[in-house]
Amino acid sequence: MVTGRTASPATRANAEDPIVFVIDDDASVRDALSNLFRSVGLRTAAFGSAHEFLQHKPVDVPSCLILDIRLPRLSGLDFQAELTKAGIHIPIIFMTGHGDIPMTVRAMKAGAVDFLTKPFRDQDMLDAVTTAIERDRNRRDEARVLANLRAAFATLTPRERQVMTLVTAGLMNKQVAAEIGVAEITVKIHRGQIMRKMTAKSLPDLVRMAEILGIGQASGGPQT
Amino acid sequence: MVTGRTASPATRANAEDPIVFVIDDDASVRDALSNLFRSVGLRTAAFGSAHEFLQHKPVDVPSCLILDIRLPRLSGLDFQAELTKAGIHIPIIFMTGHGDIPMTVRAMKAGAVDFLTKPFRDQDMLDAVTTAIERDRNRRDEARVLANLRAAFATLTPRERQVMTLVTAGLMNKQVAAEIGVAEITVKIHRGQIMRKMTAKSLPDLVRMAEILGIGQASGGPQT
DNA sequence: GTTGCGGATAAACCTAAGTATGGTCCTCCC
DNA sequence: GGGAGGACCATACTTAGGTTTATCCGCAAC
Numbered sequence: 001m002v003t004g005r006t007a008s009p010a011t012r013a014n015a016e017d018p019i020v021f022v023i024d025d026d027a028s029v030r031d032a033l034s035n036l037f038r039s040v041g042l043r044t045a046a047f048g049s050a051h052e053f054l055q056h057k058p059v060d061v062p063s064c065l066i067l068d069i070r071l072p073r074l075s076g077l078d079f080q081a082e083l084t085k086a087g088i089h090i091p092i093i094f095m096t097g098h099g100d101i102p103m104t105v106r107a108m109k110a111g112a113v114d115f116l117t118k119p120f121r122d123q124d125m126l127d128a129v130t131t132a133i134e135r136d137r138n139r140r141d142e143a144r145v146l147a148n149l150r151a152a153f154a155t156l157t158p159r160e161r162q163v164m165t166l167v168t169a170g171l172m173n174k175q176v177a178a179e180i181g182v183a184e185i186t187v188k189i190h191r192g193q194i195m196r197k198m199t200a201k202s203l204p205d206l207v208r209m210a211e212i213l214g215i216g217q218a219s220g221g222p223q224t
Numbered sequence: 225m226v227t228g229r230t231a232s233p234a235t236r237a238n239a240e241d242p243i244v245f246v247i248d249d250d251a252s253v254r255d256a257l258s259n260l261f262r263s264v265g266l267r268t269a270a271f272g273s274a275h276e277f278l279q280h281k282p283v284d285v286p287s288c289l290i291l292d293i294r295l296p297r298l299s300g301l302d303f304q305a306e307l308t309k310a311g312i313h314i315p316i317i318f319m320t321g322h323g324d325i326p327m328t329v330r331a332m333k334a335g336a337v338d339f340l341t342k343p344f345r346d347q348d349m350l351d352a353v354t355t356a357i358e359r360d361r362n363r364r365d366e367a368r369v370l371a372n373l374r375a376a377f378a379t380l381t382p383r384e385r386q387v388m389t390l391v392t393a394g395l396m397n398k399q400v401a402a403e404i405g406v407a408e409i410t411v412k413i414h415r416g417q418i419m420r421k422m423t424a425k426s427l428p429d430l431v432r433m434a435e436i437l438g439i440g441q442a443s444g445g446p447q448t
Numbered sequence: 449g450t451t452g453c454g455g456a457t458a459a460a461c462c463t464a465a466g467t468a469t470g471g472t473c474c475t476c477c478c
Numbered sequence: 479g480g481g482a483g484g485a486c487c488a489t490a491c492t493t494a495g496g497t498t499t500a501t502c503c504g505c506a507a508c
Contacts, residue, residue: 117326174494185457185458188497205394207427383485397466408465409486410487412466415465
């Protein structure tokens with residue numbers, strides 16, 4: 001079902017090559033789009049329904065989804081909502097033959113990359129796909145960083161997490177010690193442990209990690 | 225031209241009360257919307273054209289703009305583009321009697337809050353306005369913080385800016401000194417000056433400011 | 449019941465950071 | 479040509495941050 005570069009020895013499929021998923025109940029549309037994407041060297045996988053798409057095992061490369069707004073059984077908009085609720089944030093490009101403005105607004109508000117009316121120009125679709133893939137690439141990059149940080153943070157003991165929060169908030173060791181009712185030396189030891197476990201090379205490093213993790217701001221940032 | 229709470233002694237106009245701007249060439253639409261917003265206690269100002277709106281002096285409160293897509297002379301979409309280009313980022317809610325999907329997509333991609341088709345329900349408009357005002361409030365808050373930081377950063381000498389970059393990147397004083405070819409003591413002095421000028425209460429504080437200012441990342445953040 | 453781990457602490461020690469005080473050398477501007 | 483401000487540096491001192499080694503307690507798993 002996956003087509004595209006896979007067939008070409010000259011441009012072997014790379015694990016990082018993006019994939020474009022197409023869901024449309026009309027086989028001719030699927031074929032046309034698959035051909036279009038293949039013609040520009042994009043890997044493609046097409047499905048006749050949302051259900052079929054969900055059967056496909058998730059891939060670990062940047063990808064996007066081309067969706068007809070009027071799918072059999074589940075509407076494109078509802079499917080978009082389903083995916084979002086399920087935590088699947090693949091960028092979506094909608095196609096429609098007879099959509100209306102409220103549908104469009106709903107789709108765009110929910111984060112759709114584009115909403116194309118049939119018939120559309122090939123170039124418009126390709127532009128939308130380029131944007132979508134790029135967006136997914138960024139999203140994946142951020143998600144990977146966040147996952148790594150969370151994994152590291154999860155190895156911290158409760159006490160260490162508490163100390164990390166206070167330290168990155170800007171408190172001195174003695175203040176942290178007073179705050180949690182322990183000796184300053186204890187804070188220092190926790191702190192060293194935190195730096196190791198988080199693999200932070202410096203305090204600014206740790207502060208940035210805390211920011212990404214959304215840990216205790218306040219402290220006394222820039223005032224109005 | 226500004227109406228709404230201003231007339232009521234019980235709910236005196238506050239400098240922080242948001243304002244809803246309406247641009248429509250149809251006076252009856254302007255009146256109807258003004259009445260609607262006034263009925264829920266929102267200040268309003270209505271205009272017959274984009275030009276008139278621009279004559280109005282900018283206000284310093286959260287606001288949003290209700291725009292008919294088909295304006296005389298300048299289209300709503302073009303006006304949106306003009307505002308964006310001019311650095312005016314007031315949230316926009318579009319209305320249309322006969323818009324199409326490409327228009328909608330363009331407007332939403334450009335950041336419109338909503339795109340309502342006439343006739344719309346009052347409540348839909350009010351919901352959109354609530355969202356838009358909230359969005360503007362957040363935008364203004366962030367802009368204010370950024371402006372303050374930039375103002376403080378502007379008082380730094382070139383050397384101080386350089387030191388701030390390196391320090392917030394996680395380098396030790398001696399490393400900074402080696403990097404820029406001065407004695408460590410000099411770095412310390414710059415550093416103290418930086419903390420004073422930026423009114424940073426701690427290094428984490430300064431790091432967060434640097435983040436907001438978009439100053440020299442790198443350093444060695446979380447690896448993959 | 450012993451082992452392991454989180455948590456706390458102490459002593460000793462070392463490095464890093466920060467703050468005067470005082471001074472030199474520029475350059476730009478009035 | 480005198481003053482202001484930026485950049486630089488030295489000495490001296492204080493405080494903050496961080497590591498190592500070792501000990502102690504409680505609790506849960508084996």
